[in-house]
Amino acid sequence: MARAATTSDAFNALAERRRRDILSYLAMRERSVTEIVDAMEMEQPSVSKHLKVLKGVGLVEVRREGRQMLYKVNAMAIRPLHEWTSTFERLWKHQLLGIKERAEANNARKQ
Amino acid sequence: MARAATTSDAFNALAERRRRDILSYLAMRERSVTEIVDAMEMEQPSVSKHLKVLKGVGLVEVRREGRQMLYKVNAMAIRPLHEWTSTFERLWKHQLLGIKERAEANNARKQ
DNA sequence: TTGACATATTTCTATATGGGAATATATTGA
DNA sequence: TCAATATATTCCCATATAGAAATATGTCAA
Numbered sequence A, B: 001m002a003r004a005a006t007t008s009d010a011f012n013a014l015a016e017r018r019r020r021d022i023l024s025y026l027a028m029r030e031r032s033v034t035e036i037v038d039a040m041e042m043e044q045p046s047v048s049k050h051l052k053v054l055k056g057v058g059l060v061e062v063r064r065e066g067r068q069m070l071y072k073v074n075a076m077a078i079r080p081l082h083e084w085t086s087t088f089e090r091l092w093k094h095q096l097l098g099i100k101e102r103a104e105a106n107n108a109r110k111q
Numbered sequence C: 001t002t003g004a005c006a007t008a009t010t011t012c013t014a015t016a017t018g019g020g021a022a023t024a025t026a027t028t029g030a
Numbered sequence D: 001t002c003a004a005t006a007t008a009t010t011c012c013c014a015t016a017t018a019g020a021a022a023t024a025t026g027t028c029a030a
Helices: A017-028 A033-040 A044-056 A075-086 A089-110 B017-028 B033-040 B044-056 B075-086 B089-110
Strands: A060-065 A068-073 B060-065 B068-073
Touching (some): A017 A033, A017 A044, A033 A044, A033 A068, A075 B089, A089 B075, B017 B033, B017 B044, B017 B068, B033 B044, B044 B068
Antiparallel strands (some): A060 A068
């Protein structure tokens, strides 16, 4: 078997940096494909293909306005990622606390 | 160009479901490869390869104990994902609020 | 040293990609 | 109807998988 399809879920779709960049750009507001192309400095066909993947997993929504296609983020689709990572939050906070404590113990020794 | 390597960053490494499962399992505590194999119901070589990818991006750490290799999560490496998704939190909360308001307006109309 | 156990690596293969280039489709205004 | 604008699709190709199978490496205990 090969890697899971980019369109299989949000995790796979967002593995690609360019698609995360596009989503971040869309976070401000709805944008046309041309606006995305200009902002991202990518070829238009590439942008269209990335948008297709994002749409495939429900990360963006589209509506037509004349000849333009206006894309916007569907933030709800990002929640599964946020929630999965949140289950580890306790762990890294614990890690950070350990680092802080060791640093303070070090400082005390140096005084 | 093809897809970015699974080892290029945490986003790519975690796109694979099996690797997320392994990390979730390790969230409880340090585990040997055999324990992971038994829990995940995967072939041992597959587990070793997934662990190699996870280690490659710093998502796990290993230490040897006799003939066993004990793997544990490095939760810090998950933070970039958490933080990236957090930038959209405001948006989905806004979405949820909208859904709630529409539901309430609907209820009021039906009374 | 040898055998058993634990883990890692190699080889193979089908498959899906991302980008580039070219082209197709859709919509508008004249 | 036609040209211009906006977007999508197709074709090509180098590349990196994940899993299966076989094998290699490392460590201990007797």
